[in-house]
Amino acid sequence: MANPSLLILPGDGIGPEVMAEVRRAIDWFGAKRGLVFDVSEDLVGGCAYDAHGTPLTDETMAKAQEVDAVLLGAVGGPKYDKLDFSVKPERGLLRLRKEMDLFSNLRPAQCFDALADFSSLKREVVAGLDIMIIRELTSGVYFGEPRGIHKEGNERVGINTQRYTESEIARVARSAFELARKRSNKVCSMEKANVMESGILWRDVVQEVHDAEYPDVELSHMYADAGAMQLTRWPKQFDVIVTDNLFGDLLSDLAAMLTGSLGMLPSASLGLPMANGRPKALYEPVHGSAPDIAGQGKANPIACILSFAMALRYSFDEGANADLLEGAVQTVLADGVRTADLMGPDGGTPVSTTEMGDAILAAL
Amino acid sequence: MANPSLLILPGDGIGPEVMAEVRRAIDWFGAKRGLVFDVSEDLVGGCAYDAHGTPLTDETMAKAQEVDAVLLGAVGGPKYDKLDFSVKPERGLLRLRKEMDLFSNLRPAQCFDALADFSSLKREVVAGLDIMIIRELTSGVYFGEPRGIHKEGNERVGINTQRYTESEIARVARSAFELARKRSNKVCSMEKANVMESGILWRDVVQEVHDAEYPDVELSHMYADAGAMQLTRWPKQFDVIVTDNLFGDLLSDLAAMLTGSLGMLPSASLGLPMANGRPKALYEPVHGSAPDIAGQGKANPIACILSFAMALRYSFDEGANADLLEGAVQTVLADGVRTADLMGPDGGTPVSTTEMGDAILAAL
Ligand SMILES: CC(C)[C@H](C(=O)O)[C@@H](O)C(=O)O
Ligand SMILES: CC(C)[C@H](C(=O)O)[C@@H](O)C(=O)O
Numbered sequence: 001m002a003n004p005s006l007l008i009l010p011g012d013g014i015g016p017e018v019m020a021e022v023r024r025a026i027d028w029f030g031a032k033r034g035l036v037f038d039v040s041e042d043l044v045g046g047c048a049y050d051a052h053g054t055p056l057t058d059e060t061m062a063k064a065q066e067v068d069a070v071l072l073g074a075v076g077g078p079k080y081d082k083l084d085f086s087v088k089p090e091r092g093l094l095r096l097r098k099e100m101d102l103f104s105n106l107r108p109a110q111c112f113d114a115l116a117d118f119s120s121l122k123r124e125v126v127a128g129l130d131i132m133i134i135r136e137l138t139s140g141v142y143f144g145e146p147r148g149i150h151k152e153g154n155e156r157v158g159i160n161t162q163r164y165t166e167s168e169i170a171r172v173a174r175s176a177f178e179l180a181r182k183r184s185n186k187v188c189s190m191e192k193a194n195v196m197e198s199g200i201l202w203r204d205v206v207q208e209v210h211d212a213e214y215p216d217v218e219l220s221h222m223y224a225d226a227g228a229m230q231l232t233r234w235p236k237q238f239d240v241i242v243t244d245n246l247f248g249d250l251l252s253d254l255a256a257m258l259t260g261s262l263g264m265l266p267s268a269s270l271g272l273p274m275a276n277g278r279p280k281a282l283y284e285p286v287h288g289s290a291p292d293i294a295g296q297g298k299a300n301p302i303a304c305i306l307s308f309a310m311a312l313r314y315s316f317d318e319g320a321n322a323d324l325l326e327g328a329v330q331t332v333l334a335d336g337v338r339t340a341d342l343m344g345p346d347g348g349t350p351v352s353t354t355e356m357g358d359a360i361l362a363a364l
Numbered sequence: 365m366a367n368p369s370l371l372i373l374p375g376d377g378i379g380p381e382v383m384a385e386v387r388r389a390i391d392w393f394g395a396k397r398g399l400v401f402d403v404s405e406d407l408v409g410g411c412a413y414d415a416h417g418t419p420l421t422d423e424t425m426a427k428a429q430e431v432d433a434v435l436l437g438a439v440g441g442p443k444y445d446k447l448d449f450s451v452k453p454e455r456g457l458l459r460l461r462k463e464m465d466l467f468s469n470l471r472p473a474q475c476f477d478a479l480a481d482f483s484s485l486k487r488e489v490v491a492g493l494d495i496m497i498i499r500e501l502t503s504g505v506y507f508g509e510p511r512g513i514h515k516e517g518n519e520r521v522g523i524n525t526q527r528y529t530e531s532e533i534a535r536v537a538r539s540a541f542e543l544a545r546k547r548s549n550k551v552c553s554m555e556k557a558n559v560m561e562s563g564i565l566w567r568d569v570v571q572e573v574h575d576a577e578y579p580d581v582e583l584s585h586m587y588a589d590a591g592a593m594q595l596t597r598w599p600k601q602f603d604v605i606v607t608d609n610l611f612g613d614l615l616s617d618l619a620a621m622l623t624g625s626l627g628m629l630p631s632a633s634l635g636l637p638m639a640n641g642r643p644k645a646l647y648e649p650v651h652g653s654a655p656d657i658a659g660q661g662k663a664n665p666i667a668c669i670l671s672f673a674m675a676l677r678y679s680f681d682e683g684a685n686a687d688l689l690e691g692a693v694q695t696v697l698a699d700g701v702r703t704a705d706l707m708g709p710d711g712g713t714p715v716s717t718t719e720m721g722d723a724i725l726a727a728l
Contacts, residue, residue: 232621262593
């Protein structure tokens with residue numbers, strides 16, 4: 001059987017630096033655990049625009065469709081702020097999500113014990129926090145038509161469309177219920193059904209899927225504004241949260257920030273099963289391209305390394321190897337090894353991006 | 365000259381209880397400070413639906429248009445959850461906002477010193493916090509057309525439209541810049557210009573209004589997801605935040621929760637000047653109708669009383685009297701007088717809704 005294939009898209013800013021450490025981890029698993037991947041690398045985002053005038057070429061898109069999993073670093077930077085909307089770095093990422101049909105975005109918000117004091121929240125509120133936000137990723141206001149800016153009389157008008165079909169809601173709801181069964185069997189769905197009809201449909205369909213297929217899972221509904229409040233007040237009341245693309249964007253970033261472990265958080269974006277049974281999949285850190293520290297060896301590679309761990313788990317059914325990698329990260333943190341973003345109340349040994357990679361390999 | 369007029373709409377849940385304390389404060393200002401209001405009272409929300417089959421009658425709407433200011437308690441409750449969208453309690457509130465054209469919603473997120481320990485955030489992150497979120501309140505996805513749920517083939521599709529015109533953005537931007545000039549001269553505007561064209565227009569128009577009319581004010585832009593993060597990480601970096609209706613809904617609730625003083629926070633919704641020069645205005649607490657504790661004398665009337673203080677300030681130019689009322693609230697808090705929601709780490713004297721009203725009147 002052929003080796004499983006990975007497409008690596010380091011992207012912009014700190015993307016290439018953190019991805020370099022992931023490649024070392026990939027190599028380690030090949031050499032030491034017989035887990036050999038066919039790895040190819042390509043451009044996405046601003047760097048793709050610089051090279052080809054588009055944030056994602058058709059060739060790269062086609063490659064992404066063929067591989068078993070895509071690992072992405074980060075896209076964007078101030079250099080590209082003035083670009084036309086249609087060629088902004090973000091469009092490359094959005095095209096990947098849309099054309100690979102990655103409708104289920106798993107964003108764990110997990111507080112690493114060694115880092116609980118980094119949170120702006122009180123230790124007791126966040127210590128041990130481990131929730132999972134499932135964000136719908138291929139529809140909603142991100143992709144709805146009509147959209148754009150046009151003139152009416154003398155003035156410009158900006159339009160976007162929030163649009164959800166029943167089946168789009170049902171499939172992401174299913175992925176939330178499935179995941180809940182492997183965790184605490186509890187899902188909270190968030191929308192604004194009190195002001196948006198698309199929110200009413202969201203609530204109804206989630207409830208219907210629940211009643212018909214997952215009656216054993218505990219389901220609750222919450223308005224998204226109340227959700228933002230409750231996440232801030234007492235996040236441990238939640239386990240799995242399922243919500244739409246735009247609310248998911250805000251709420252998952254909020255949840256990530258609660259943990260104080262932002263540079264640590266991975267994500268998985270999953271689609272339908274391919275012919276080989278594996279889901280279409282893209283893995284990326286939650287953090288952005290951090291252009292302010294790019295190229296200085298300051299970036300924390302852990303979120304990107306943990307994204308590879310998620311790939312091991314969700315694409316390759318390599319739970320034990322994922323545990324191994326996650327365990328190595330925990331060890332290194334417990335040992336006080338700290339990139340700049342992790343230097344805080346508890347002191348620790350300051351290290352560069354590469355040294356953090358070294359430490360994790362050593363712990364493996 | 366006729367007395368200034370107030371329309372009181374207590375609404376549902378704890379609305380009537382907290383509003384009863386506001387009425388006592390209003391009476392106090394009449395008796396002791398010669399500030400006499402013509403006060404009328406009417407129904408909004410679920411109670412209006414119970415009485416008239418609609419959450420806001422045309423008569424009440426007409427009255428709201430005529431008075432100098434509206435004070436609202438809260439709307440909604442589980443009893444009304446199954447009602448049709450068009451007659452839900454919330455529609456009464458949304459109709460008031462829309463028909464009075466209350467485009468500028470001022471939501472202070474202020475941390476009361478005596479309550480800083482109530483926050484789930486660390487004391488140093490929130491103590492002394494005092495920011496103002498200006499939320500656009502009459503447009504965006506709350507009101508955009510087309511909207512609704514329809515069938516396409518076998519499946520339901522839910523649609524809402526985010527729509528902003530240049531002038532809608534410009535006028536709320538102006539109100540943010542005006543307010544910033546009276547505060548720290550600093551505005552941060554939030555949208556998702558990286559994924560939504562309506563966000564691009566928002567960013568451009570805010571910048572244009574700034575450059576043409578308010579070049580002295582410091583203006584920055586932030587994506588709303590990053591805004592949610594930064595509010596959580598270090599809210600004191602902000603002073604005035606301006607954002608659209610939906611982002612404003614989430615971000616202002618988030619900001620309110622940060623302070624730990626949710627039961628304390630008022631809001632003002634302002635429109636265009638009327639013939640007498642006063643803006644169309646509605647004042648309401650940020651908290652909801654809290655049906656779980658309604659009718660038990662447990663509710664905290666302070667947010668509603670401080671909403672009346674905002675009315676004194678923004679509708680009636682009675683800054684000194686507003687200061688007086690706000691000062692009385694501070695005194696009472698410093699004295700340890702506490703409704704149930706305020707009973708926490710620091711002990712204090714537990715009081716009922718009415719006793720809190722008594723204490724504030726005594727402090728006046
Ligand atoms: C970069 C941007 C387009 C993206 C989004 O808005 O989805 C990001 O914020 C994210 O959450 O992955
Ligand atoms: C009650 C509801 C319609 C309302 C809103 O969504 O605007 C509320 O959440 C608010 O923020 O005032």
